Amino acid sequence: AEKVKVAAIYTLPVEQQWISRIHKALNTAADRGDIDYTFSENVANTDYERVMREYAEQGAQLIVGEVFGLERAARKVAKDYPDTAFLMGSSFGPVAPNFSVFDNWIHEPSYLTGMVAGAATESNVIGMVGGYAIPEVNRLMHAFMDGARSVNPDVKFIVNFIDSWYDPPKAKESAFAMMDAGADVMYAERFGVSDAAVERGVKAVGNVIDTSGDYPGTIVASALWHMEATIDKAIENVAGGSFEAADYGQYSFMAYGGGSLVLDESLVAPETVTAVKAKEAEILDGLFRVNVNDDRPVSDN
Amino acid sequence: MIRIEPRQHRSRTMDLGIPVLSAVIALAFAAIPLMAAGANPITAYGEMVKGVFGSVFALSEMLTRATPLIFTGLAAALAFRAKLWNIGAEGQLYLGAMAAVAVGAGWLDLPGLVLVPLIVILGAAAGAAGMAVPTYLKSRFGADEVVTTLLLNFIILIFLQMMLEGPLKDPMGLGWPQSAPILDQGMLPPLMDRMRVHSGLILALVLAAVAQFMLARSVWGFRLRAVGENAAAARHAGINVKRSLFGVAIISGGLAGLAGVSEVAGLKGYLTADLSPGFGYTGIVVAMLAGLSPVGVVIAALFIASVFVGADSMSRAMGVSSFLADLVVSMSLLCVLVGGFIARYRIIRSGTGRAAS
Amino acid sequence: MTDTTVLRLNGLSKRFGPVVANDDVSLSLARGEVLALLGENGAGKTTLMNMLFGHYLPDAGTVEVADEAGHLAPLPLGHPQAALAAGVGMVHQHFTLAENLNALDNITLGAEPLRAIRRDRRGARARIEAIMAHSGLKAPLNVPVGRLSVGERQRVEILKALYRDARILVLDEPTAVLTPQEADTLFASIKAMTTEGLSVIFISHKLHEVLAFSDRIAVLRHGRKVGEMATSEADEAAIARMMVGADTPRIARSAMAPGAPVLHLQGVSVAGRSQRDSLKQADLTVHAHEILGVAGISGNGQSALANVISGLSVPTAGHIRVDGSEIPRPSPARMVRAGVGRIPEDRHHEGIVGAMSVAENMVIERLDDPQVQSRGLLRREAIATHAEELARAYDVRGPGVTAPARLLSGGNIQKLILARVFERAPRLILANQPTRGLDMGAAAEVGRRLLEARERGAGIVLISEDLDEILGLADRVVVIRDGQIVETGSHDRERIGLMMAGEAA
């Protein structure tokens, strides 16, 4: 079969956790030989629209990216190139005929990691370091907090945003400050938090990517995001000529394999593992829905 | 021994030829990273030209990128003319943008003929206020404006994030830290169908022309030049130096504010904290390349925008890292800087003791 | 004293763009000799010495310096380091001191190896103190140089040279900023050192010093050496003729009755940053048709007085009346409006904006004038025509009125300022060092213009360090000393000189 021409546009470097998942899924597809993959990273929002148009002009069949900063403009571009398929990370809905959206809907595994954390904390204080308080971050934090509270009603949270996507030293300092304030489990939304956890010997919960290999003995559980389901579905649709405007968000749900939980069973109490596994099954069976809350989380006090 | 002497006679060909030659040399240097990344430089240059001049779209994109640079370039050029070192155009840009969305995003539902000028004026006023503060601290306390304007950039950016999560936050924005969009009638009209280039460019060009004219022809410009070139003599001659500095601070800040207005009301429609990829800082570079002349600012802004857009587009076409664009821009800057030096000075190598000329 | 040659300059030439600063100048200096180098401003004296010391690289010519054993050897040019090593020390016309460092650091700067981990400050101090004791040149070693008086700084400059074991000492106008007493002590010390073999070249504009302290005189004019003579055979008139190339013109002035007061200072005090720019309860009256000469040793409050009259500083106490009406909050603009014409002391720094055109500099004080602007826009044709006329009337020569003012020579810059001031027919004129740095012809022109204004009815405050100039032009002379103004009531040189030194009331 013809390879599908895919171009991706990222506003941050491909190391960024969120983006790395898309990048990885696309690289996998390219390695499989399904697609020709090119990308531009660190594209300023000002330039984003130009890059979209350039790729569209160059004949990309599927353009993947994130349009959180330019929802409107991106949809305008899509309208100008009706023959190109757009699959964009977005907070809003799809637009016919060719503008589809996705997002990292991994609130389900986040809830499960919350359960692990809630059970693991002895001080009943959990620290959470975030980048910016945007909905995709807030949502996962709330799910995590809900999960923790479900097993440990006494747990308190300390929440901090460092207002940067990329400042591991700062995230680390923030984490240290929380540990000083009694946190013994850390929610590691940013790079740097797990490192602090390692240094102080406390536990951490991963998000989006699996870093347990880098921090053995520290990461008790992680909520992973897998873009493969989303990307593969989109490629399949483009190749088959059936791409339509749709919300691909569901492909990040656990049921589609877009989200998953990993546990380090050597670090988690067996009864917790059992409880979490049970809840996981409930979610997969559609018996339990994790609440979605996009508000900025704040510390308990 | 090497000596450096000002050139007695500067020829036109040199004044024009050297910057062009410097740019060419910069491109030659760009071959190094290109080859390091495994790309063929010759093809790359072709792609670069195509990226700027290859289509109306490409050209319009270059103009779009140049627009804010003209504003911030003018902001720096005028302030620097008076030896007021405004490094804070980045922050002032955001102040202007904040003012624009504060009035334009539904707070006042006025017809476009009223709303657009109002947005423009208030945006400029906000930028001006942003420069008035450090100027006051300078004239009252002697606090160095390089530092205060630099630090204010950070403060304003953090303030912006606070506003975007607070009063300016779009209630329909699904929680994103972004402002509500400016009303349609409040937007600066686009110049071409399906292109992003907008009437902010016209405003920028007009202001550059006005600045050029006022600097050369007006009493205000006279005072400004006198204060910048020799503040002691200006003061002795009865020119109110502090007032002149304040005047130019207001105008400089205002121009930077307009850069923000133009980006938000001409391009994006709403405000996020990543509106500007450093336009304020690049404006300083533009101004210095232009020799602080307003018309020169337009040329320098077009040059920088061309290099960036061209190199950016080329990096995609060649499949090399898109960080190449910034690299080519910075190399061009350094080369043109040295070129400007060579146009102004002669470097004389002389043996010891013997006649050199 | 022997007459072995310790220094020879052979055919040194130097051009700066179009200016020929030195043209084939040769000189020699004997051991223990004091050579005075004379010439008008811009004659090329400093340039010649800067080539000797290695600051400037000559376009042609060589320098030979005797080593310890007395053998002349060529000096590598263009390297101050080499000159210092060869025993040449130079005290520059303008201080070359780091003001944030103390005298000790300034003196030892460059004398110690930069790579050393430690400095031997104690040893250095002991050596400097020995030199100070021996030469009689004393200065505090621990205070930042920025806080020293000019006299002390001058001594630090000389100590710098002596510390480097200078056998040839070049002094470029060492006494320009000193009081006569300080100058005498300085020369006495230097004279004493010459008996031990130190050779000295000194540059000065003060002929009496030259006659009193030098052994030989060399004169430069327009970059060429025009003559040399033994001091014992020289007199002032002969030297002046050699310097200028002609007899100096005399200015004629007629007697005139003073009119109404045009400037009245009453108990005016100014708190300056230092003693030097302060005024204490100064009283001063200048009448129409009168030139008031303000004599004094530099640094006694002249600039404070000038700043008050030109509106640059606001007095802390007292009243200023111009033409009978009080000026409440003086500013340069108010003073101009009140009819005060100001000729600043430092014409490059305060007089002109060098980067702007001659024409623009001619109107810089009258930007509100409808002849210069209408509705905020400059009337460029009117300004240009006006400038052409003014340049013709005041003989401002140069590359044209549209050229940047910095391209004018010093004399023509002064003419530009005179034109700007006199054109407005001011009631009161402040002339602060109006002929400093001008050649005889240009200086005579300034005098003529001032007398003309006096005739017309202006009152003039003439501040000058040149007593001869004051005695030649002023109707009345006051002395400024330590921020206070004292009437002299006479034109007697001796008496005024003593009052300047604070030794007579």
Next chain:
Amino acid sequence: MMDILNILLSESFWAASLRIATPLIFGVLGALICERAGVLNLGIEGIFVVGAMCGWMAVWLGAGLWGGVLMAALAGAFFGLLHAILTVPLGLSQHVSGLGITLFATSVSYFTYRTALPNVSSPPRIEPFQPLDLPVLSDLPFLGPVLFQQTALTWLALMMVGLVWYVLNRTALGVAIQAVGDNPDSVDAQGLSVYGLRIGAIVAGSALMALGGAFLTMSAFDAFFFGMVNGRGWVCIALVIFASWRPGKALFGALLFGAFDALQVRLQTEMGALVPGQVFLMAPYILSIMALVIAARSADYPRALLQPWFKGQR
């Protein structure tokens, strides 16, 4: 109020302050040396990036930690030399050259990093400097835990404060650097090279700045990220003036800024619900400006700062 007091009395707070201050100490010292010699170095932000990248990269390639420190310093020195050539013998605008160097150094670092590592999804890690747990000393009350949680680079920074102070004030070289920043003619007239001193000072200062960057990737963290310098270089430019160009005060200023930042993080965790987090983020900058306004009156600039000097010209 009690909270703040508790925070201020805790060892971990002061340990954090010192840690946050470390890159700033390197940066301020570097900027201070350049400015003492009369040259403003706005290239600092980019030199931080280059230091962070090169130091990390060298270690990652197997050079060893101190090899990485050396590489970072060399890279900083290289960009310093570039700035020096542009601003000293050529006398070009120090502002523009500095901003140009920042842009150049940053983009070179990013481009090199990406070209060398095109396909990483998570930045490779190195084994960073570990806290030096010195026996006996670490048992000191309060001071022990504060000081001895720090890595060798923090110790190096502290030693640099003393070293820079010593060189500037106690050696002939330092005196000459101070002189060239005050009045280049004073140096020229004593037979020293103005160009040599200035270029040397800028190169040395830039090498120090690069160590500030290296601290970020080799001690504060263990990998290189785009954008991780995050304005720290600019902060140093402000701190130099706050410090009146004195190494001792520079240490104080950096610690103060570090303390504000550490306090900010802690207050945010305590009071985050009441006050927007940004208020705390802003505080160090606002306090810096306030400190500057207070210090400005007494700030005596190196008189020759920003003034180009050409030999044989007046």
